Amino acid sequence: MQKISLFTLLSLFVASNLYGATVSRINVSGNQRMDSESIRILSDVKIGDNVGESRSNAIAKKLQESGYFSKISVNMSGNVLNITVTEAPIVNMVTVEGNDEVSTDDLKKEIKTAERSSYDAATIGADVQRMLTVYQRQGYFGTKIEPQRIELPDNRVNIVYEITEGHPTWITDIDFQGNKKFSDRTLRGEILSREHAWWRFMTQFDTFDEDRIQYDGQMLRQFYLRNGYVDFAVKNTTGTFTPDRQYYSVVFTVDEGDQYDFGKLSIDNPFPDVPDDVLNDVVVMDSGDTYNVDLVDETMSALRSAVADYGYAFISIEPIPTKNDQTKTIDLVFKIQKTNRIYLNSINILGNVRTFDSVIEQLIPMRSGDPFSLQTIEEGRQKLMRTRYFKDVQMVPTRVADSNMMNLDIRVEEQPTGELSGGFGWSNINGFMVDAGITENNFMGRGQIVQLRASIAEYQKQALFSFTEPYLFGRQLSGGFDVSYTMYDYSSLGSFGYDRDSLTVAGRLGWRLTDHWTQNVRLSASFDQNYDIYSGWRDANLYTLGTNFRYYNLDTNFEQNTHTGVVANLGLAYTGFGGTESYIRYSGDIVGMVNFWNDRWQLRSSLDFGYIQPLGDDYVSRVYRYFLGGESLRGFDVAGVGSRLWLNNTYALGGLWKINGSTQLNFPIFIPDEYQIKGFVFMDYGILGKPPKSDYYYPRGSTYENDIDDALRTSVGVGIYWNTPMGPMNFSWGWPLKMNDYDREQRFLLSFETQF
Numbered sequence: 001m002q003k004i005s006l007f008t009l010l011s012l013f014v015a016s017n018l019y020g021a022t023v024s025r026i027n028v029s030g031n032q033r034m035d036s037e038s039i040r041i042l043s044d045v046k047i048g049d050n051v052g053e054s055r056s057n058a059i060a061k062k063l064q065e066s067g068y069f070s071k072i073s074v075n076m077s078g079n080v081l082n083i084t085v086t087e088a089p090i091v092n093m094v095t096v097e098g099n100d101e102v103s104t105d106d107l108k109k110e111i112k113t114a115e116r117s118s119y120d121a122a123t124i125g126a127d128v129q130r131m132l133t134v135y136q137r138q139g140y141f142g143t144k145i146e147p148q149r150i151e152l153p154d155n156r157v158n159i160v161y162e163i164t165e166g167h168p169t170w171i172t173d174i175d176f177q178g179n180k181k182f183s184d185r186t187l188r189g190e191i192l193s194r195e196h197a198w199w200r201f202m203t204q205f206d207t208f209d210e211d212r213i214q215y216d217g218q219m220l221r222q223f224y225l226r227n228g229y230v231d232f233a234v235k236n237t238t239g240t241f242t243p244d245r246q247y248y249s250v251v252f253t254v255d256e257g258d259q260y261d262f263g264k265l266s267i268d269n270p271f272p273d274v275p276d277d278v279l280n281d282v283v284v285m286d287s288g289d290t291y292n293v294d295l296v297d298e299t300m301s302a303l304r305s306a307v308a309d310y311g312y313a314f315i316s317i318e319p320i321p322t323k324n325d326q327t328k329t330i331d332l333v334f335k336i337q338k339t340n341r342i343y344l345n346s347i348n349i350l351g352n353v354r355t356f357d358s359v360i361e362q363l364i365p366m367r368s369g370d371p372f373s374l375q376t377i378e379e380g381r382q383k384l385m386r387t388r389y390f391k392d393v394q395m396v397p398t399r400v401a402d403s404n405m406m407n408l409d410i411r412v413e414e415q416p417t418g419e420l421s422g423g424f425g426w427s428n429i430n431g432f433m434v435d436a437g438i439t440e441n442n443f444m445g446r447g448q449i450v451q452l453r454a455s456i457a458e459y460q461k462q463a464l465f466s467f468t469e470p471y472l473f474g475r476q477l478s479g480g481f482d483v484s485y486t487m488y489d490y491s492s493l494g495s496f497g498y499d500r501d502s503l504t505v506a507g508r509l510g511w512r513l514t515d516h517w518t519q520n521v522r523l524s525a526s527f528d529q530n531y532d533i534y535s536g537w538r539d540a541n542l543y544t545l546g547t548n549f550r551y552y553n554l555d556t557n558f559e560q561n562t563h564t565g566v567v568a569n570l571g572l573a574y575t576g577f578g579g580t581e582s583y584i585r586y587s588g589d590i591v592g593m594v595n596f597w598n599d600r601w602q603l604r605s606s607l608d609f610g611y612i613q614p615l616g617d618d619y620v621s622r623v624y625r626y627f628l629g630g631e632s633l634r635g636f637d638v639a640g641v642g643s644r645l646w647l648n649n650t651y652a653l654g655g656l657w658k659i660n661g662s663t664q665l666n667f668p669i670f671i672p673d674e675y676q677i678k679g680f681v682f683m684d685y686g687i688l689g690k691p692p693k694s695d696y697y698y699p700r701g702s703t704y705e706n707d708i709d710d711a712l713r714t715s716v717g718v719g720i721y722w723n724t725p726m727g728p729m730n731f732s733w734g735w736p737l738k739m740n741d742y743d744r745e746q747r748f749l750l751s752f753e754t755q756f
């Protein structure tokens with residue numbers, strides 16, 4: 001009987017633990033900041049619930065997950081549920097120390113531990129991992145981050161993330177295996193990653209980045225596809241860290257395959273009103289050329305534009321290749337999917353808060369009802385971007401349901417067009433310069449340009465007010481006026497040797513002749529006081545009526561800030577109308593630019609000419625003649641070439657005509673593009689005509705003949721262009737190849753002008 005009673009008691013004890021007891025009261029202890037009722041709510045248990053061992057564990061886990069407590073005890077005593085807690089400390093402050101390469105602001109974006117939140121070791125550990133990821137993306141794989149907990153009164157703590165950065169994980173070696181057609185050096189030039197060298201201090205491409213290494217593999221494939229190796233594959237990419245993870249070596253194992261050429265090329269044209277000849281003319285490769293995937297993409301883009309000009313938008317072009325392993329050729333059929341002719345339904349201008357819709361409408365070449373043309377839309381985008389009114393311009397076409405109409409949304413992001421500026425600079429002509437001014441390029445949102453500026457330089461002082469209305473009377477007619485006062489102190493500068501004070505008032509009109517040609521007419525009056533060695537101080541009034549024809553056809557890569565195309569000017573101006581000078585001036589210039597190699601290289605060639613025709617026996621004063629040298633003919637001093645006074649060969653006589661030009665190759669150097677530093681090599685040439693015959697002798701009428709010539713001068717040189725945040729700087733070194741004994745050289749030329 002006693003055995004049965006003992007067994008019964010044991011069974012009741014086990015059952016009470018398995019099935020629990022009914023809660024009649026909940027006691028909470030240990031809490032200081034949080035009230036007991038809130039803890040009861042968080043526990044999700046109430047009077048009358050049955051709580052056993054498993055439920056007690058669940059209550060403890062739920063309270064732990066709230067993050068408010070560092071220690072929790074839950075147990076039943078009879079019908080009483082006892083909850084004992086130790087509250088987690090409150091985070092008082094979160095700081096980061098020891099970081100130099102990554103800003104504190106960038107690191108704090110990754111920190112989820114917030115001030116006045118409960119201390120949570122798991123959250124802090126996750127913060128550390130996210131910050132380490134930021135460092136690893138910048139190549140600092142050896143970085144260590146130690147979170148420190150500093151105890152404060154009232155159960156508060158400060159969290160300090162102590163960072164030891166070290167130096168970045170540099171790539172010491174980049175090697176290739178399996179390549180036979182191209183050298184390791186060539187392939188290294190086709191990827192982003194670079195081997196570490198001391199002179200690559202301005203780039204991060206010599207640090208390890210796993211994502212960049214994977215992208216390098218894609219770049220290798222694109223390089224081989226551009227050279228006909230269609231079966232190329234990166235079989236493996238292996239890398240090795242040094243034990244301290246401060247250096248990294250990478251090996252690309254490649255399979256090049258065979259080289260293929262283009263075979264038969266054809267176009268499947270479904271449009272009867274689109275001539276085949278038009279489409280064939282835009283194909284950029286020929287049969288027999290080495291296969292190049294970029295040429296395939298260019299042809300597809302050109303075909304889309306050509307078909308879109310006939311009103312067919314959203315066409316689909318699928319290049320269908322046929323690989324011929326026997327002949328090592330790839331036949332291509334460009335299959336065009338047929339669509340209906342599309343027209344513009346409406347043009348909606350969005351995002352312009354300040355600029356009038358009418359200003360934007362004047363700039364774009366398309367109107368509602370026009371055939372939809374991707375090429376015309378892109379021309380409009382280029383025109384809007386060239387105004388510099390907008391930071392970004394997006395052309396977003398959307399199709400009108402159940403119709404052959406398209407709506408076009410022009411989404412613009414405006415940027416400041418006003419400028420309150422001061423500046424300083426230096427040039428060989430003007431010396432050190434300080435200027436200040438106010439310029440508004442989009443006055444009151446109407447596209448008007450208003451400028452007020454003054455400058456003081458070592459050899460020149462100027463004040464200018466200018467106003468331009470680009471849409472006079474609501475038409476494609478620009479008008480404006482300029483008032484300027486300029487003082488030239490050139491009597492002590494090199495070969496110029498004259499002084500001039502000039503007040504000029506001018507009015508102008510301009511209009512567009514074609515898409516690329518414009519014309520302007522300018523009427524001006526100048527009231528001068530001039531000084532030179534021949535005449536001393538002399539008053540001169542010049543009244544001039546002139547016209548200028550301008551050709552502009554540039555395709556701009558805004559990302560690289562480079563251009564392809566031609567800009568030319570042709571001018572004719574008559575000076576007379578009873579003034580003290582009477583002559584006709586003919587002038588012209590042309591600049592051609594070609595971008596290549598991903599628009600990062602540019603070949604630029606220019607030609608400039610001018611001719612002054614005196615009327616009758618009128619004398620053309622020296623200050624209005626042509627001079628060459630300095631920026632117009634590098635390697636020579638300002639006004640450093642041409643006819644000169646025999647008595648003082650630093651005194652240039654100038655010429656009645658000139659021809660000068662330049663050919664320059666601009667190219668990227670080892671510094672990344674984002675720093676906007678380019679190198680260049682150039683060849684300059686120029687011929688300066690002779691002065692009036694009365695200046696062949698000095699003094700006039702004597703037998704002392706001046707040095708008179710109109711011979712060719714040439715020079716070559718190298719230079720660096722740097723578009724600094726404050727403005728552009730040009731450094732060039734020129735060496736004359738053909739010169740006369742009395743010419744004045746200047747090997748180094750610096751031009752620096754800035755606004756801030």
